[in-house]
Amino acid sequence: MMGGSLWVSHGATEALFNGRSFIAVLPLALLLPTVRVSAQMMMIGGPLDCEETCVCASNIVSCSKKNLTYVPTPLPNYTAVLDLSFNSITRLRAEWTPHSLNRLHSLILSHNNLTFLSSEAFVSVTKLHYLDLSFNSLRQLDECIFEPLEHLEVLLLYSNCISQVNRAAFSGLDNLQRLYLSQNKISRFPLELVKNRSRLKALRLLDVSSNKIKALPLSDLKALPAWIKNSLYFHNNPLPCTCDLHDLVAHWHLKALSSTMDFKESHTCLLPGLQKEKMAILDLDKHYLNCSEVKVMDKSAYLEQRLVLDCDSRERDMMKNWVLPGNISLSPAMETLDDGSLLIGPLKAEDSGVYICYATSDSFNETLYVTVTVFNSTKSGGLENLKTAYTTLIACLVSLVMVLIYLYLTPCRCACCPGQGLEKSDSFHSSTVSLSQAHEETGQERGEGRGFAYRHVAFMQPKDQLEQNGRLNPIEEDEECQGDRERRRSDAESVSSVCSDTPMVV
Numbered sequence: 001m002m003g004g005s006l007w008v009s010h011g012a013t014e015a016l017f018n019g020r021s022f023i024a025v026l027p028l029a030l031l032l033p034t035v036r037v038s039a040q041m042m043m044i045g046g047p048l049d050c051e052e053t054c055v056c057a058s059n060i061v062s063c064s065k066k067n068l069t070y071v072p073t074p075l076p077n078y079t080a081v082l083d084l085s086f087n088s089i090t091r092l093r094a095e096w097t098p099h100s101l102n103r104l105h106s107l108i109l110s111h112n113n114l115t116f117l118s119s120e121a122f123v124s125v126t127k128l129h130y131l132d133l134s135f136n137s138l139r140q141l142d143e144c145i146f147e148p149l150e151h152l153e154v155l156l157l158y159s160n161c162i163s164q165v166n167r168a169a170f171s172g173l174d175n176l177q178r179l180y181l182s183q184n185k186i187s188r189f190p191l192e193l194v195k196n197r198s199r200l201k202a203l204r205l206l207d208v209s210s211n212k213i214k215a216l217p218l219s220d221l222k223a224l225p226a227w228i229k230n231s232l233y234f235h236n237n238p239l240p241c242t243c244d245l246h247d248l249v250a251h252w253h254l255k256a257l258s259s260t261m262d263f264k265e266s267h268t269c270l271l272p273g274l275q276k277e278k279m280a281i282l283d284l285d286k287h288y289l290n291c292s293e294v295k296v297m298d299k300s301a302y303l304e305q306r307l308v309l310d311c312d313s314r315e316r317d318m319m320k321n322w323v324l325p326g327n328i329s330l331s332p333a334m335e336t337l338d339d340g341s342l343l344i345g346p347l348k349a350e351d352s353g354v355y356i357c358y359a360t361s362d363s364f365n366e367t368l369y370v371t372v373t374v375f376n377s378t379k380s381g382g383l384e385n386l387k388t389a390y391t392t393l394i395a396c397l398v399s400l401v402m403v404l405i406y407l408y409l410t411p412c413r414c415a416c417c418p419g420q421g422l423e424k425s426d427s428f429h430s431s432t433v434s435l436s437q438a439h440e441e442t443g444q445e446r447g448e449g450r451g452f453a454y455r456h457v458a459f460m461q462p463k464d465q466l467e468q469n470g471r472l473n474p475i476e477e478d479e480e481c482q483g484d485r486e487r488r489r490s491d492a493e494s495v496s497s498v499c500s501d502t503p504m505v506v
Helices: 002-044 218-222 243-254 381-408 421-447 485-499
Strands: 055-057 060-062 081-083 106-108 130-132 154-156 178-180 205-207 268-270 278-280 299-302 307-309 319-324 342-344 353-360 365-375 466-468 471-473
Touching (some): 218 243, 307 365
Parallel strands (some): 060 081, 081 106, 106 130, 154 178
Antiparallel strands (some): 268 278, 307 342, 353 365, 466 471
16 A cells, blocks of 8 residues: 555656646747747837827827837838837848838937848838938948938938948938038048039038048048038047148138038147147147138239139029129120139229129028239230240350351361362462563553553453453463463562562452
8 A cells, every 4th residue: 555655646746747847838838929929020010009109190100219129010101200219229121111101201210229221221211301310329331221212311320330431322312411420430531422523412511520530631622612611510520730721721711611610619630749639720820830821812813814703602503693893783795604603804904803792592692702903914924025035045146156157167268278279279370360461561661761650450351262260261272382481480470579569450
C-alpha cells in the first residue's frame, strides 16, 4: 500500500505538473497572434483613432504628443495636413502609408528622434508643399532623397545631426523656396544650391547658420544677386578672421541686407591662436587685422565709354524704373536690360550725376541711388600720347640707320676700290687730254703777247667720233696705235698744268 500510494502520489504530482504547464503555456499561445498582429501594426501602422489618439478636424489630422512609434493607418484620402510631431517615430519607411495621399500638402514630423528616411519615403505624397523634419537625429542626406517632391516649397531640416549632404540631395526640387539647414554639423557650404548654373531656380532663402563651416566661397558669394544675398544666412560658423570676410559682410551690411542686419552680433569669426577667441566680423577694421573701411563705391567712367548701372534690389521680379540726373525721365533711346539694369553711353561729360532706380512690388518698395562720374578725357588718351612718343623714337632710329647705310654701304667709286681701276684710268686719260689741250691753247695766247690768261671752255664736237665712258677715240685706228709716247707726254703736260697757276675749266 505504501508503495502504491507513493506511486499514485508521484503520478498525481506529474499530472498536476503537466496541468500547470499547460495552464501556463495556454495564455502565451493565445497571445502569440496578438504579438504578431502588434508587430505587423508597428511595421505598417495602427488603426487611426480620431477620438482618443488623434484629432481629426475636416482635412487636418493631428496626432501630436501621443508617444506614437508608428504612423496611424489608414489615413483619409482627403487629408491635407498631417501633424505627427512630438512622438517616437524613429524610422520613416516606404510603406508608412499604404495608399497615395494626393491632397496632403503639409507633413510635420518634428521632434520624433528620426534616424532613417527611406529613399521611397515620399513616393506616395508627391503633392507636398511643406515638410518639417526638424529636431530629429538625421545624420546624412542621400542622393535624390527628396526628388519625388517636385511641388515642395518649404523644407525644414534644422536641429538635426546632419554632417553629410550629397550634392544631389535636393535635385528635382524646382519649386523649393526656403531651405533651413541650421544647427547641424555641416562642414561644407552647399554652393551648388545658389550658384548660377546649378542653383535651385525658385530658392529665395538658405539658412546654414550654426554649423561647422570653416570656409566660404567668398568670390562666388559676392557675385550673387542681392535678392539671394538678402536671405543667405551663414552666421555662427567657425570662420577664420580675414579681411576678405570683413569686406563681404561689410558690403552686405551697407546694402541693408537682412542676412547681416538681423544677425549683426552673430556674425563672428575666430582669431588665430590656441584659444580661438571670437570677434565680430564688422569690427575687424578697428582691431587686430586693421582691415580697410568699406564704403559704397560710385560708378566712374571716361568719355565715349558705355556703362551698365545695376538696380540690384533685395526682392526678386520687381518693377524697376529709372530717373536720370536732374529728375529727367528715361528717354526711349536709352536701353534697359532684362534684369532692370540701365545701359548708358557713349558717355559725355554732362552724363555725370545721380541716377535713381525705383523698384516696386505689391509688398515691398525700394529706392537705389547710383552716382556716376564721367572724367573729361578718353581712357586711351594717355596711350595715344605714349604711342606718338614711341613712333617718333622709332622714326629717329630708322633715319640714323639709313644715314649709316648711305655713308658706309653705298658702292665705292674711288680709284683705289677693287674693280674701279680700269674705269677710273680711262676717265683720267680722257680728262688729261682735254686739260692738255687747254694748256697748249693758253700757252699760245701767252706767246702772242697777251699779258693775261683767258679761260677757255672747250666743247668737244665728236662729229665722226664715238664716245664711251668719257674717252675720245679717234676715227683712225692708226692714231690709237701710235704708241705710249704721245700719251705719256700729254700726261706729263697735264700734270704740270695742274701744278701751275693757270686756272682750268673742263
